[in-house]
Amino acid sequence: MIREFAGADIIYLIEAARWTLLLALTATVGGGLLGIVVAVLRVIPFRPLSWLAIAWINLIQGTPLLGQLFVFFFGLPLVGLSVDAWTAAALSLSIYASAFFGEIWRGSLQSVSQRQWEAGAALGLTYAQRLGHVVLPQAIRISIAPTVGFLVQLVKNTSLTALIGFVELTRASQIISGATFAPLPVYLTAAVIYFVICFSLSQLAHMLERRLHVAR
């Protein structure tokens, strides 16, 4: 039974976008925590650990996210974990995000001038105090805009999880498209929903960049 593409379908797509957002949010939190580890390993003055972090970043940034998704989707069951698409999607997107967050935050940390460290030391602050009171506040300021900018990539990339069968906005569009045989309006609607989410984030990133840049 083929039916028309109607208002109810648009509601269904908007509701499916919740899963897109939830997945992006999960990857932001998971990837953020792991990203802190990556960034720290990258900056601490102990070479083997930096190499490990660099290898990690190259491995993630040098392979397609789609490949990572499939490897996790087929690989997790082999180590006895449940196979559902959500787990594979959340895990691989978190790992994907960790490499990018790690690099963004490392860059932010290193863009704080070396003299700030020296000034802190000259004032008799300990390493932890210099990091906590001098360097981190500045680094976090610098990192906010690019971090939000990366979230746009993350939201867009959640669409790939449709290909391992996770029902988010793109997969929901495929389903509706199959039911209504109206692919053009369905995918255009999906595009509009993605646009609203991503454009808001891009504008936010631009605004933050302008605002936080002036103070430097």
Add this chain to the structure above:
Amino acid sequence: MSYNFKFDILLRYVPEIVQGVLLTLQFSVITMLCGLAIGLIVAMASISPLMPLRAFARIYVEALRNTPLLVQLFIVFFGLPSIGIRLGANTAALIALSINMGAYGAEILRAGFESVRQSQIEAGRSLGLTAGQTFRHVVLFQAVKTIYPALASQFVLIMLTTSVVSSIGATELFHQAAFIDSRTYRSFETYTLITISYLVLTLGFRAFFAGVYWVVFVRRPRR
């Protein structure tokens, strides 16, 4: 757990993988060239004195950069036939990839043009060069040097992104994974091997581009 990893049976499919690599490179190069051509037009529009052209450029870039490639691909491949435009998977993939790359290319090229200082253009014009000559001889080389790293990393990014077009059945490296998987039922091994193949390509091309940069811009600076 007693899963026997069998990577050795994949050895039989090395020719398919090599073929996939070549197809992926073909997709990447065509996408890069078409995308840059589109990007050049959009970048020129974005710095044009005409408001409608600037508005068009802005809408183009924002619309394509804020929606997922996968959805753009579905619009081209599944959506366009309903208005009478029927495309093969590979053609649809190339069109979607190029249009998508056009938006990123436009931003890279615009940044390149804007990086060349106004005084350089004025110097060119005051030497009696026409606007076209100034662009060709003064702006272009400096702009290319500035944007080269961005272009190089964009190429690698395209190479990784082309994997997405396997979802509509376009034939490239990731598509070969589905083929090998269907023959061997060794999903994990197959996708791991294909993913690692991309890593090899990425590292290889990064080294290649770094080498080219060194030869063209570092070792022999133009006069």
